[in-house]
Amino acid sequence: MKLGFNQATCMNNSNLYNDLLLAEKYGYDFIEIRIDMLRDYLEEYSIADLKKFFSKSHLQPIGYNSIENINFCDKNS
Numbered sequence: 001m002k003l004g005f006n007q008a009t010c011m012n013n014s015n016l017y018n019d020l021l022l023a024e025k026y027g028y029d030f031i032e033i034r035i036d037m038l039r040d041y042l043e044e045y046s047i048a049d050l051k052k053f054f055s056k057s058h059l060q061p062i063g064y065n066s067i068e069n070i071n072f073c074d075k076n077s
Contacts, residue, residue, distance in 0.1 A: 007037055008034060030061070032065045
């Protein structure tokens with residue numbers, strides 16, 4: 001069995017940087033990254049930083065979360 005961490009579980013109390021460190025520390029295999037938290041991360045760090053982290057970590061990204069407002073979109077949205 002593989003363990004995955006969904007960032008939405010701590011989104012009001014953490015950020016991507018901290019979630020990466022904690023998920024790695026506590027043995028998670030995967031992390032589902034929230035798009036809004038990725039945007040915040042990229043204000044201080046780069047994609048190269050994120051790639052470097054994953055190249056050295058057991059923790060790996062499994063997908064992106066937080067495609068919001070998709071259910072009620074019309075043609076103009």
